[in-house]
Amino acid sequence: MSTLDSLALTRIPAEDEALRAEVRAFLQEAIADLPAHIRARSWGGYSSALSRRLGDKGWIGITLPRAYGGGGRSAFTRYVLVEEYLACGAPVGSHWIADRQSAPLILKYGTEAQKQFYIPRVCKGEAFFCIGMSEPNAGSDLASVKTRAVPNAQGFVLNGQKIWTTNAHHCQYMIALVRTSGTSEDRHQGLSQVIVDLSLPGVTVRPIEDLSGDSHFCEVFFDNVQLGPDALIGAEGQGWEQVTAELAFERSGPERLFSSIVLFDQWLGYVRTPQGRTDSAVRLAGKVLTQLAPLRAMSVSVQEKLTQGASPIVEAALVKELGTTLEQMIPAAIAEDLFAREAEDVPVELLMTLKYVTEASPSFSLRGGTRDILRGMIARGLGLR
Numbered sequence: 001m002s003t004l005d006s007l008a009l010t011r012i013p014a015e016d017e018a019l020r021a022e023v024r025a026f027l028q029e030a031i032a033d034l035p036a037h038i039r040a041r042s043w044g045g046y047s048s049a050l051s052r053r054l055g056d057k058g059w060i061g062i063t064l065p066r067a068y069g070g071g072g073r074s075a076f077t078r079y080v081l082v083e084e085y086l087a088c089g090a091p092v093g094s095h096w097i098a099d100r101q102s103a104p105l106i107l108k109y110g111t112e113a114q115k116q117f118y119i120p121r122v123c124k125g126e127a128f129f130c131i132g133m134s135e136p137n138a139g140s141d142l143a144s145v146k147t148r149a150v151p152n153a154q155g156f157v158l159n160g161q162k163i164w165t166t167n168a169h170h171c172q173y174m175i176a177l178v179r180t181s182g183t184s185e186d187r188h189q190g191l192s193q194v195i196v197d198l199s200l201p202g203v204t205v206r207p208i209e210d211l212s213g214d215s216h217f218c219e220v221f222f223d224n225v226q227l228g229p230d231a232l233i234g235a236e237g238q239g240w241e242q243v244t245a246e247l248a249f250e251r252s253g254p255e256r257l258f259s260s261i262v263l264f265d266q267w268l269g270y271v272r273t274p275q276g277r278t279d280s281a282v283r284l285a286g287k288v289l290t291q292l293a294p295l296r297a298m299s300v301s302v303q304e305k306l307t308q309g310a311s312p313i314v315e316a317a318l319v320k321e322l323g324t325t326l327e328q329m330i331p332a333a334i335a336e337d338l339f340a341r342e343a344e345d346v347p348v349e350l351l352m353t354l355k356y357v358t359e360a361s362p363s364f365s366l367r368g369g370t371r372d373i374l375r376g377m378i379a380r381g382l383g384l385r
């Protein structure tokens with residue numbers, strides 16, 4: 001039984017739930033050979049081959065219109081898919097950002113030509129996107145981005161630097177938040193989003209090694225990169241509004257609750273064995289599940305608001321802040337439980353999975369917006385600031 005089976009507080013419509021068994025069966029076969037400590041990377045893991053297979057199944061862009069190669073299904077269908085990817089630990093990082101936010105952003109703000117060019121390839125698992133928001137000295141303070149796209153006769157000339165760009169070295173495209181007019185003192189004005197083809201001359205991508213030895217995020221440098229006029233996505237100067245709406249997609253999904261779920265499932269498997277079962281471990285399992293269930297219900301309800309075209313920015317911040325707190329509590333509590341036992345009783349694979357998740361967990365409350373920033377947004381939403 002998967003952990004998710006016990007989280008039935010929120011009702012996802014039966015026609016969407018119906019997909020779950022098929023996805024689970026497919027993944028169990030497709031990633032049968034991946035050990036838990038690799039599966040623990042989940043949406044941080046990368047396999048373009050798996051993305052292609054999922055694209056062939058119609059499981060990328062499942063909520064996007066059929067006219068652009070999408071599945072035309074509801075957000076709840078996507079929720080089921082995403083939960084299964086996370087619960088199985090499927091390495092879905094290659095298409096994750098394109099599916100979660102780039103293609104929906106292009107659908108909402110893009111021109112007809114942009115929709116026709118990018119979305120079908122996203123849905124096939126052939127076009128991968130990364131997010132170019134953060135810059136050195138402008139991480140949380142996005143309004144002060146300095147990367148600049150200056151209009152010229154051929155379109156725009158791009159200069160500047162992005163940092164912490166997940167999977168830029170594997171992606172064909174970045175949607176970058178850049179300044180197209182005014183100065184960085186103008187804050188929210190003069191910002192725009194542009195689509196950057198990362199193969200263009202003048203683009204340099206340099207991976208950065210993280211604490212666990214993985215190199216998934218990158219520095220990206222732009223040196224007089226010539227972009228076409230069709231690089232602009234949405235309206236010039238509307239980048240701030242577009243980016244804050246986009247962040248609601250990034251902050252509310254199940255990936256903000258389930259980053260430690262492969263570890264939790266592995267540990268639960270051990271706790272179900274005679275030598276693994278202790279009273280304190282059973283209490284810990286209950287503690288995790290009683291936090292996970294209402295958080296999942298909140299996350300599902302934010303998804304529903306997103307599909308109604310609303311921008312539940314504060315609610316999404318709330319889900320992410322509470323979700324990452326739980327995601328970080330899980331490896332810490334499991335470490336405490338396992339280190340109190342006889343070392344030879346604990347399966348090595350479980351310890352390797354714990355090691356990876358422990359090393360990755362500080363980033364859970366950084367990526368997608370730091371804890372302090374989210375708490376500030378929640379306070380403002382409550383009228384406290």
Ligand SMILES: Cc1cc2nc3c(=O)[nH]c(=O)nc-3n(C[C@H](O)[C@H](O)[C@H](O)COP(=O)(O)OP(=O)(O)OC[C@H]3O[C@@H](n4cnc5c(N)ncnc54)[C@H](O)[C@@H]3O)c2cc1C
Nearest residue numbers: 131132133134139140164165166363366367368369370372
């Ligand atoms: C694994 C991972 C993947 C990432 N992927 C991407 C990506 O694909 N694309 C992308 O654009 N970015 C990405 N990021 C960047 C991430 O979103 C930034 O790290 C984040 O926005 C913070 O920016 P910073 O690191 O420059 O820290 P800073 O903004 O310098 O913050 C440092 C500390 O100061 C606090 N702080 C800053 N300003 C305030 C304030 N006004 N009030 C209170 N406290 C404040 C912060 O909360 C934080 O604790 C990723 C980060 C990680 C860890």
